[in-house]
Amino acid sequence: MSVQRRFTKILGLAAVGALSIGLAACSSGGDSGSGGGEGDLTTVGFVAVGPEGAWREANETNIQDTFTKDAGFDLKYAPATNLDQKSQIDAFTSFVDEGVDVILLSATEASGWEDSLARAQEAEIPVILLDRGIEPEDTSLYVTRIAPDNVEVAKEVGAWAAEQFPDGGNYITLEGPAGVGVVNERNEGWNESVEGSKLVQVAAQTANWSAEEGKSVTETLLKANGNNIQLIFAQNDEMGLGAAQAVEEAGLTPGVDVKIATIDGTLAAMEALADGQLSYVHEYNPLFGETALEVVEKALAADSVESYIIVPSEAFDSAEAAQAVLADRKY
Amino acid sequence: MSTDARWSWLRELIRKPFFWGLIAIVALLALNVLKDPNYLALSINPVNGNLVGNVVDILRASAPILMIAVGMSLVIATGGIDLSVGSVMAVSGAVAMVFMKEAGESGSLGAALGAIGLALLVSAVLGAVNGVLVAYVGLQPFISTLIMMLAGRGIAKVITEGQNTSATNDPFRWIANGFVIGLPVVFLLAILIVLVVGFVVRRSALGLMIEAIGINPKASRMAGIKPNGLLLTVYILSAVLAGIAGIMSVGTVMTVDVSRTGYQMELDAILAVVIGGTSLAGGKFSIGGAVVGGLLIATLDKTIVFLGISSSATPAFKAIVIVVLCLLQSERVRSWFVQRRRPPQGRMTPSPAPVKQENQEVTA
Numbered sequence: 001m002s003v004q005r006r007f008t009k010i011l012g013l014a015a016v017g018a019l020s021i022g023l024a025a026c027s028s029g030g031d032s033g034s035g036g037g038e039g040d041l042t043t044v045g046f047v048a049v050g051p052e053g054a055w056r057e058a059n060e061t062n063i064q065d066t067f068t069k070d071a072g073f074d075l076k077y078a079p080a081t082n083l084d085q086k087s088q089i090d091a092f093t094s095f096v097d098e099g100v101d102v103i104l105l106s107a108t109e110a111s112g113w114e115d116s117l118a119r120a121q122e123a124e125i126p127v128i129l130l131d132r133g134i135e136p137e138d139t140s141l142y143v144t145r146i147a148p149d150n151v152e153v154a155k156e157v158g159a160w161a162a163e164q165f166p167d168g169g170n171y172i173t174l175e176g177p178a179g180v181g182v183v184n185e186r187n188e189g190w191n192e193s194v195e196g197s198k199l200v201q202v203a204a205q206t207a208n209w210s211a212e213e214g215k216s217v218t219e220t221l222l223k224a225n226g227n228n229i230q231l232i233f234a235q236n237d238e239m240g241l242g243a244a245q246a247v248e249e250a251g252l253t254p255g256v257d258v259k260i261a262t263i264d265g266t267l268a269a270m271e272a273l274a275d276g277q278l279s280y281v282h283e284y285n286p287l288f289g290e291t292a293l294e295v296v297e298k299a300l301a302a303d304s305v306e307s308y309i310i311v312p313s314e315a316f317d318s319a320e321a322a323q324a325v326l327a328d329r330k331y
Numbered sequence: 332m333s334t335d336a337r338w339s340w341l342r343e344l345i346r347k348p349f350f351w352g353l354i355a356i357v358a359l360l361a362l363n364v365l366k367d368p369n370y371l372a373l374s375i376n377p378v379n380g381n382l383v384g385n386v387v388d389i390l391r392a393s394a395p396i397l398m399i400a401v402g403m404s405l406v407i408a409t410g411g412i413d414l415s416v417g418s419v420m421a422v423s424g425a426v427a428m429v430f431m432k433e434a435g436e437s438g439s440l441g442a443a444l445g446a447i448g449l450a451l452l453v454s455a456v457l458g459a460v461n462g463v464l465v466a467y468v469g470l471q472p473f474i475s476t477l478i479m480m481l482a483g484r485g486i487a488k489v490i491t492e493g494q495n496t497s498a499t500n501d502p503f504r505w506i507a508n509g510f511v512i513g514l515p516v517v518f519l520l521a522i523l524i525v526l527v528v529g530f531v532v533r534r535s536a537l538g539l540m541i542e543a544i545g546i547n548p549k550a551s552r553m554a555g556i557k558p559n560g561l562l563l564t565v566y567i568l569s570a571v572l573a574g575i576a577g578i579m580s581v582g583t584v585m586t587v588d589v590s591r592t593g594y595q596m597e598l599d600a601i602l603a604v605v606i607g608g609t610s611l612a613g614g615k616f617s618i619g620g621a622v623v624g625g626l627l628i629a630t631l632d633k634t635i636v637f638l639g640i641s642s643s644a645t646p647a648f649k650a651i652v653i654v655v656l657c658l659l660q661s662e663r664v665r666s667w668f669v670q671r672r673r674p675p676q677g678r679m680t681p682s683p684a685p686v687k688q689e690n691q692e693v694t695a
């Protein structure tokens with residue numbers, strides 16, 4: 001009995017040991033410069049979101065590729081575990097205690113950051129928000145927020161739609177999960193542009209960002225409206241790609257009978273646009289490492305920076321436009 | 332005589348645990364017909380002769396749910412639960428997509444078969460891990476399959492390198508989108524598999540042995556049943572069925588989305604099993620019930636979209652339908668109604684009738 005118990009204990013210890021080694025390996029693997037202790041490097045703590053999808057990956061890789069040792073930075077990358085805000089706050093706090101020079105923050109959740117940001121301010125560490133904003137939006141707590149603007153992007157999509165259908169038409173909206181900030185912002189921008197045009201929204205349903213659900217929802221909505229739909233606004237690429245397949249299976253031609261507009265601009269969507277499956281793709285630009293670098297330098301020199309920097313995103317409205325960028329698309 | 336026979340047949344049906352599930356499906360369809368009188372209309376696509384209609388869409392959407400619900404009902408009958416089916420779907424889809432992307436030939440039947448074989452093999456291995464943890468290590472099914480549920484998504488991410496992967500392969504696509512004699516392949520395939528599984532477990536002693544394990548594992552072992560091998564088989568079967576569901580699911584759009592494919596499908600499967608009248612306590616299963624449950628969930632999902640219920644109200648609508656259904660199924664709740672309906676009789680003769688009825692229900 002006691003032997004068995006001791007054995008289990010050892011086994012447990014071994015498991016814990018293996019786990020902690022694994023965890024340590026993870027964190028040091030993410031650190032792009034933990035060994036460099038030279039005094040002339042600027043240390044940057046990056047409280048990141050971590051694995052979430054193609055967009056996020058492009059975004060965070062771009063930041064890591066920009067803040068290199070050659071550029072004079074020692075970037076400490078701390079991705080959240082399972083998109084958990086607590087792990088982000090812990091990482092943030094340890095960066096403050098460590099006394100890094102600058103903190104970059106992509107918050108998984110908007111609220112609950114006041115205390116942490118106040119601590120950083122006390123320690124005189126400038127904080128720059130990347131992509132995600134915080135709530136309440138207290139601009140005194142951070143230097144600036146650098147992000148592509150969802151409302152702006154959706155507004156442009158809406159403007160394109162209104163222009164394409166001067167005589168009006170029926171459209172459906174494929175949304176992300178209900179209640180998510182991005183969904184509300186993309187709806188807000190779209191509605192602002194479409195209001196006053198002759199377009200009629202016949203349905204708005206969530207397809208949870210997924211191609212499969214996008215197809216299933218579109219298939220049913222087409223039947224519910226007797227195929228009398230001329231435009232589909234998909235709030236991300238995946239749902240739009242799914243919708244295109246549903247349109248085809250309903251015996252309609254995407255791009256001719258039904259035009260599909262999406263936001264994000266991933267590689268798959270660009271290919272589909274070049275193929276004529278999609279009619280309009282608005283990029284939501286993840287590559288703003290250069291801008292972030294400039295802002296960090298300004299913040300360290302104590303120059304004034306605007307409180308919100310919008311990253312320009314491109315719109316692609318034809319197969320040719322997509323073809324032109326397809327070759328060197330990074331994400 | 333003949334009317335008597337008909338009535339007894341009807342009474343038999345009403346007493347089936349999944350009767351209320353059938354009623355709910357009819358009610359949901361009726362709701363859709365109220366919105367659009369042509370809802371049930373089927374037409375034939377003049378180009379390829381396929382049936383087109385909302386009902387066909389429901390059948391297609393139900394296929395993956397049927398697969399995992401049948402697997403789940405067997406696992407639940409052993410007194411266990413399999414929370415990993417959704418993740419196994421993602422893994423199976425990821426394996427198939429990556430294989431076909433590497434193979435590259437878009438028309439090749441060989442590539443499709445290879446992808447399916449490999450996907451099912453990997454699913455079976457995951458199921459075997461579940462089975463070994465449950466049967467031989469003695470971990471609780473909830474915990475071991477929970478581990479696989481979390482690990483599965485990770486495995487899928489590793490396989491696809493975190494990217495949503497798409498591939499082109501016509502035979503593979505045909506499984507999810509094709510038609511045979513006007514009917515969707517995916518539904519025919521699902522029904523065929525359900526029939527085979529049902530036939531094997533009900534025409535042999537297998538089903539009884541699975542139920543015996545769920546009722547009392549110790550007693551069943553003393554009666555000469557070897558629970559370990561059976562448990563292992565059941566978990567492998569559940570994972571393979573989930574693998575098939577994964578293939579059906581990614582086949583519709585030919586894309587695997589590692590974070591969304593099969594997401595929360597384990598909950599749909601458990602719901603389908605419960606709606607079908609199988610108790611989560613184990614010791615009993617009904618393949619027919621699982622099929623009705625799966626069809627109901629597909630109908631419910633499609634109805635929500637067809638009626639245009641706003642996205643934020645969707646979970647509430649789903650919950651209300653399922654709660655009402657579970658209340659209707661509950662014998663206790665039904666007995667309240669029975670008692671309330673005939674109080675004068677009850678006062679005259681001190682209620683022998685309800686007691687008798689209850690007895691019958693128990694034996695049924």
